[in-house]
Amino acid sequence: MVLNPVISKLAGKLVVLASASPRRLEILRNVGLRFEVVPSWFKETLDKSLFKAPHEYAVETAKQKALEVARRMPIKHLKTPDIVIGADTIVTVDGMILEKPVDKHDAYRMLSSLSGKEHSVYTGVAIVLCHEKENEEVDYQLIEFYEETKVKFADLSEDMLWEYINSGEPMDKAGGYGIQALGGMLVEYVHGDFLNVVGFPLNHFCKQLSLIYNHCTPSSDKESDSAHLSLNGTHAPSVLVHGSSSVPRPSSPSASQTNQTYSSPSASPVHKVKRKGSKSSQSSGALVNSLSKHTDGNEAKLQDSDNTPLPLITNSGQLIDRSVTENEDSQPKKEDLERISELLDGFKASKALFTASKLCVFDLLHRMPGLDAAQVAQEIKASVKGTECLLEACVSLGLLKCKERTYENSDLATRLLRADACFSLHGYIQHCNETLWPLFSHLESAVQEGHSQRERAFSNRTKDMLQGAFHNSPEAKLRFMNAMHSVAKVAGKTIATAFDLSRFKTACDLGGCTGAMACEFTKAHPGMSVTVFDLPAVVELKEHFQPLHTDSRVSFVAGDFFQDELPKADLYILARILHDLPDEKLHILLSKIVEASKPGCGLLLSEIFLDEDRGGPSRGLLQALSMSEGKQRSATEYSRLLKSHGFITKQIRHTDNLLDAMLCIKA
Numbered sequence: 217m218v219l220n221p222v223i224s225k226l227a228g229k230l231v232v233l234a235s236a237s238p239r240r241l242e243i244l245r246n247v248g249l250r251f252e253v254v255p256s257w258f259k260e261t262l263d264k265s266l267f268k269a270p271h272e273y274a275v276e277t278a279k280q281k282a283l284e285v286a287r288r289m290p291i292k293h294l295k296t297p298d299i300v301i302g303a304d305t306i307v308t309v310d311g312m313i314l315e316k317p318v319d320k321h322d323a324y325r326m327l328s329s330l331s332g333k334e335h336s337v338y339t340g341v342a343i344v345l346c347h348e349k350e351n352e353e354v355d356y357q358l359i360e361f362y363e364e365t366k367v368k369f370a371d372l373s374e375d376m377l378w379e380y381i382n383s384g385e386p387m388d389k390a391g392g393y394g395i396q397a398l399g400g401m402l403v404e405y406v407h408g409d410f411l412n413v414v415g416f417p418l419n420h421f422c423k424q425l426s427l428i429y430n431h432c433t434p435s436s437d438k439e440s441d442s443a444h445l446s447l448n449g450t451h452a453p454s455v456l457v458h459g460s461s462s463v464p465r466p467s468s469p470s471a472s473q474t475n476q477t478y479s480s481p482s483a484s485p486v487h488k489v490k491r492k493g494s495k496s497s498q499s500s501g502a503l504v505n506s507l508s509k510h511t512d513g514n515e516a517k518l519q520d521s522d523n524t525p526l527p528l529i530t531n532s533g534q535l536i537d538r539s540v541t542e543n544e545d546s547q548p549k550k551e552d553l554e555r556i557s558e559l560l561d562g563f564k565a566s567k568a569l570f571t572a573s574k575l576c577v578f579d580l581l582h583r584m585p586g587l588d589a590a591q592v593a594q595e596i597k598a599s600v601k602g603t604e605c606l607l608e609a610c611v612s613l614g615l616l617k618c619k620e621r622t623y624e625n626s627d628l629a630t631r632l633l634r635a636d637a638c639f640s641l642h643g644y645i646q647h648c649n650e651t652l653w654p655l656f657s658h659l660e661s662a663v664q665e666g667h668s669q670r671e672r673a674f675s676n677r678t679k680d681m682l683q684g685a686f687h688n689s690p691e692a693k694l695r696f697m698n699a700m701h702s703v704a705k706v707a708g709k710t711i712a713t714a715f716d717l718s719r720f721k722t723a724c725d726l727g728g729c730t731g732a733m734a735c736e737f738t739k740a741h742p743g744m745s746v747t748v749f750d751l752p753a754v755v756e757l758k759e760h761f762q763p764l765h766t767d768s769r770v771s772f773v774a775g776d777f778f779q780d781e782l783p784k785a786d787l788y789i790l791a792r793i794l795h796d797l798p799d800e801k802l803h804i805l806l807s808k809i810v811e812a813s814k815p816g817c818g819l820l821l822s823e824i825f826l827d828e829d830r831g832g833p834s835r836g837l838l839q840a841l842s843m844s845e846g847k848q849r850s851a852t853e854y855s856r857l858l859k860s861h862g863f864i865t866k867q868i869r870h871t872d873n874l875l876d877a878m879l880c881i882k883a
């Protein structure tokens with residue numbers, strides 16, 4: 217099977233992966249699929265006893281994950297994906313379903329039950345195709361399947377089991393092992409798709425895509441209850457386009473079937489969501505429209521039933537750039553226009569958020585929900601006309617809700633935008649407004665000259681992004697600290713709990729700013745104390761962040777990490793430091809850590825890790841445009857850098873929070 221042409225069928229579509237599993241991301245990225253990651257909020261709490269066979273449980277979980285994202289996106293993200301992919305991997309042995317272990321003892325229970333035996337790994341996959349209709353509703357069409365792979369473990373000694381558990385690897389993996397890493401050492405044989413065990417049955421998925429996009433049979437009546445896709449050369453159960461609620465489920469395969477590739481693109485209920493936001497009513501064109509195929513030279517042309525040309529595809533399956541072949545009378549594609557409008561208006565949306573945040577609109581509406589525009593205007597001392605425009609814009613961006621011309625915060629604003637919310641990003645938003653906005657208004661010069669525009673934007677002569685803030689006014693210092701503080705509070709727990717750190721009793725957070733990250737580490741690790749090491753100008757302002765520092769296991773040392781001796785610790789934390797440093801400073805800092813640390817000492821790095829092909833995430837690539845003296849790196853690049861200073865990477869976590877993390881140990 218030629219894979220790439222199948223994947224290329226998805227070019228230009230908004231494909232969403234409803235999973236944050238780094239392994240699934242990697243498998244799909246490796247075959248060139250472009251997609252957004254929107255982790256599902258579906259809680260994996262289905263009652264397993266209700267399912268006749270384990271794979272049904274995995275498929276149902278995958279389906280619920282994908283549908284939750286497909287339903288949420290038009291409302292919360294104000295855009296409708298074309299395809300949402302959900303997946304769930306489980307391990308079964310002796311009739312038990314094993315998911316991710318909750319702690320080390322659970323991991324031990326799971327791994328010892330697998331020792332010396334053959335078990336099955338099932339991944340259930342759901343592909344949800346979303347069709348926007350003219351009346352702003354969205355129809356969902358579901359294709360689901362699963363894959364089974366048999367794996368046999370060697371007999372595992374107690375020592376080996378515990379060594380593996382203590383590596384931390386089992387904790388986020390179904391069955392408590394990762395076959396692609398250290399867990400591979402436990403495996404005697406694999407029968408079936410190896411990638412299915414890693415977390416995603418790529419081959420089966422591509423076959424399904426091929427069936428969907430290459431073998432659609434004509435549907436004479438778009439408004440009928442179902443239209444049929446030809447699957448596996450046979451007519452499989454129908455895939456619904458409109459209006460039925462029956463859910464034919466796959467019949468269970470016989471017990472003797474192994475390495476199962478049972479394919480069940482079963483029909484599913486149609487789910488409709490009223491789309492918020494966009495007034496656009498163009499039809500996206502149903503997938504199951506009839507296709508006519510003509511051969512013209514070596515090109516096959518496809519047309520849907522209302523004669524709208526579909527992408528041109530050569531006989532070898534290559535997608536041809538339509539812009540080359542279109543004539544001037546054709547219409548621009550709806551999704552192209554949407555994407556461009558989103559980018560053109562992005563800065564207006566950012567500034568609306570910054571302004572509402574600065575004028576404390578979200579705090580006001582938290583205290584006094586249900587005010588109308590005139591009342592809000594009076595409270596924030598602004599014009600009624602301007603306030604009304606701002607409030608309406610915020611509603612369209614999903615930041616506020618409007619009922620009968622009165623306003624209240626959306627859930628998102630309540631959670632992240634109030635200044636006093638536990639995970640408030642208020643401080644960071646103000647930093648974006650006051651510091652990054654002026655910097656980015658000189659982006660053209662930054663690109664032409666290749667260096668930071670601090671001097672132009674702030675008449676600030678220092679090039680150093682990290683220290684720059686402290687040459688400014690006390691307000692600017694506090695604003696910077698507030699910004700760091702807010703992001704550290706949002707991402708801190710994820711970073712502090714990313715790895716098993718139980719063997720480290722003392723940690724030093726270098727450039728630890730207000731101590732917000734340090735507090736998350738002491739909270740997560742009761743046996744650990746953390747020293748925050750930062751510039752004197754920062755440490756002297758730490759009192760502004762009371763009552764955070766009532767934690768007696770967090771202490772502060774003032775100093776310069778390029779010049780002064782570093783406090784001794786078992787673990788050094790470097791969060792959002794390295795990406796801003798030029799090579800020479802980076803090597804000074806790493807050499808000082810090497811000097812201060814003993815073999816076995818840990819180094820926990822937290823940054824945004826770029827994809828290995830540098831294709832994303834945009835957050836990291838856009839951050840690079842601030843043109844600090846440092847650079848953005850992928851996890852592998854950071855690993856190499858740290859290895860050159862004697863730190864060996866043990867684990868990497870791509871999180872779905874604002875920062876990723878890597879744990880290294882000094883050799």
Ligand SMILES: C[S@@+](CC[C@H](N)C(=O)[O-])C[C@H]1O[C@@H](n2cnc3c(N)ncnc32)[C@H](O)[C@@H]1O
Nearest residue numbers: 682700704727728729750751754776777791792
């Ligand atoms: C981008 S902030 C990161 C803060 C914190 N690690 C976090 O992730 O929330 C960089 C921090 O490094 C500190 N810093 C910059 N230069 C330093 C130096 N030479 N010595 C010690 N700290 C420094 C800054 O004061 C600031 O708190």
